[in-house]
Amino acid sequence: MNREDINQRVLDILGVILVDKSALRDDVPFEDLVLDEQDINELFGRLEEEFDFAFPASIRERAIHKPEHLSLPVVVDLIVLMRQV
Numbered sequence: 532m533n534r535e536d537i538n539q540r541v542l543d544i545l546g547v548i549l550v551d552k553s554a555l556r557d558d559v560p561f562e563d564l565v566l567d568e569q570d571i572n573e574l575f576g577r578l579e580e581e582f583d584f585a586f587p588a589s590i591r592e593r594a595i596h597k598p599e600h601l602s603l604p605v606v607v608d609l610i611v612l613m614r615q616v
Contacts, residue, residue: 532614534607534611537582537607537610537611537614538557538603538607541578541603541606541607541610542555542557542603544574544577544578544581547577548566548570548573548574548577549564549570551565557603557604558602558603558604559602559603560598560601560602560603561594561598561599561601561602561603562598562599564598566594566598571594571595574594575591575594578606578610582613582614584613584614586609590606590609
């Protein structure tokens with residue numbers, strides 16, 4: 532699975548979770564997604580299941596407490612890196 536495929540899977544999973552899909556785009560920061568803690572946990576849980584690895588706790592914490600410091604490209608890059616290990 533290449534980066535574009537991973538990016539599309541992330542967008543697909545987010546599309547299931549988001550009520551307002553107008554913010555959904557490749558480069559969106561988490562703060563624009565307006566996800567609550569339950570949504571973030573669901574997102575990362577689904578991503579972990581899809582890609583068969585656990586995200587570092589610091590990434591979840593950043594998504595919850597400092598969403599302006601996390602974007603979808605960062606999440607996609609992390610998935611790409613973790614799949615190479």
